[in-house]
Amino acid sequence: MKRLIVRRLLQTVPMLFFVSIVCFILVKAAPGDPVRSFVTPNMHAADIERVRHNLGLDKPAYIQYFIWLKNCLTGNFGYSLVNHKPVLGQILERLPATAGLMGSAIALAVILAIPLGLVAGANRNRWVDKLVNMVAYIGISLPLFWVAILLMYFFSIKMHWLPSMGMRTIGMNSALDVIRHGILPCTVLAIGFLTVYVRYIRSSTISQLKEDYVQIQYAFGSAKRIILFRHVLKHVVLPVITLVGMSLGDLVAGAIVTETVFSWPGIGSLGMTAVKGMDYPIIMGITLFSSVLLILGNLLADILYGIVDPRIKTTSR
Template sequence: MGKYILKRIAQAVPLLLIISIICFTLIQLAPYNAVDAMTNPKMSKKTIELIKIKYGFDKPAYIQYLYWLKGILTGQFGYSIVTHESIFNDLASRIPATMILVLPSYICALILSIILGLMAGLNKNKLADKIIDGFCSIGISIPTFWFAMILVFIFGYELGILPILGMHTIGINSTADFLKHFIMPFIVLTFAFMPENTRYVRSSTIGQLSEDYVMVQEAFGASKFEILFKHVLKNVLLPIITKLGMALPMLITGGVITETVFGWPGVGPYFIKAIQGLDYPVVMAVMVLSSTLVILGNLISDILYVVIDPRIKSMR
């Protein structure tokens, strides 16, 4: 077990290095750079050169990369070239707000997905399955921002029962006020996360219901619901571990569009503003953070697989 974990960690380190190089290279290849964001055509060449020297943009690309990588490894993400604030401090203040919104949404979506997926798998090609599949098709087809704007129009403008923007009303810091702001983005994210997971559970359920152990249980007189929740559910939940691991980056970047639409003070608006303002240090920091969480999620999934499934443990 220990050897396997060390092996997976050893494999993750060079992958993270490659990802950091790719992220840095993509930024370097962008048609506009950080200097363009800080200068204007009226500035003299001397002034522009001084700005380049101040921020280290006069050095070769590989030197810039080494300085940037050193900062990332030491927890120093640098400073925003627009606000001049510490990127680490900005992210530290925004990540909790994002997690407060995304984590409950994903957990709720996962629970509903398991229930609906089991129902659809149990009633394959029947009315319940068609209704659930139709709901999933609609959910996958509808853009998140469009659904968010529909909710804003109905409950914010027309009915006026829910606030449109922010996490709190200015001057009010009560739980009730927070929940009012929380409801719409929570519904949007839950609706966005649910369809794919539901179809995943449905396909796993159908596969498990065709296994021999199900026929044995039926021969012993077990009811459909007893088979479903006592036997099939345990085997269906095992692959969900992979989905849980892959959901880790969603805790940071899973609600970018939704947060931006609702003005939620998380990573989403911060990232979008950085892109619009050509604030490349912020863009690179968020990209590397998200990529790191993807690799970490895969690592956690693999380890949980080994811990939970004895068959996989024996193969290692």
């Protein structure tokens, strides 16, 4: 297992290098000029060029990249072109909000998907299975931003049950207030993964119920509920660990949309603001952070895979 961790960590270096190059090329190829945000009607061409020089945008693109890469290797991710604050400081400042939202969404999706998928697979082609399938298909088909607006309209505007925007109420500093603000964005973010996990667990349950060990348990007189949650569950959860690790990329993308709609002060909303303002350092910093999160998530999934199934730990040595 230690060799696996070391090998995967070493593989992250060329991966992050490649991601940074692709991201830098895409950012430079995007239309727009960040210098325009500093231009006023009374500025002369020489003043504009001076601003461009001060921002380091007058150098060739490859030189700008290597300067940025050199600074990153020393822990300096640069400063925002808009608010002139350190990029790393802004990301770390918003990290708890995003991590709490993403962690809650994944936990909620997995907790609900396991029993729903097991019950649907155990009752194949019955009304329970058809109902779960119908809800899953609807959830897969709906875009997250539309679901977010719909829930906001009903639960915030119409019923006044939950707050619609932000992370805290002005003048309040309690955990309960944060939870109330996080219910809607967490629900929206979890829906997209819940539907996928339910379908996957359902198909895995159907295939596991055909295995010999299930028939043996039936022959011993075990109840169907016991077989599902004591024996089949062990085999179904194992692939879900990998599925969750592979979903982290989509989770980050979903967090960007969700945080923007609900004005959640996380990394996603920071990224959207940076894209609108052509804030190159912020965009690059968030892209690298998302890549590291995805790589570490897959590594964690492999580690958990070995913990749940000791046979994998043995074969990796």
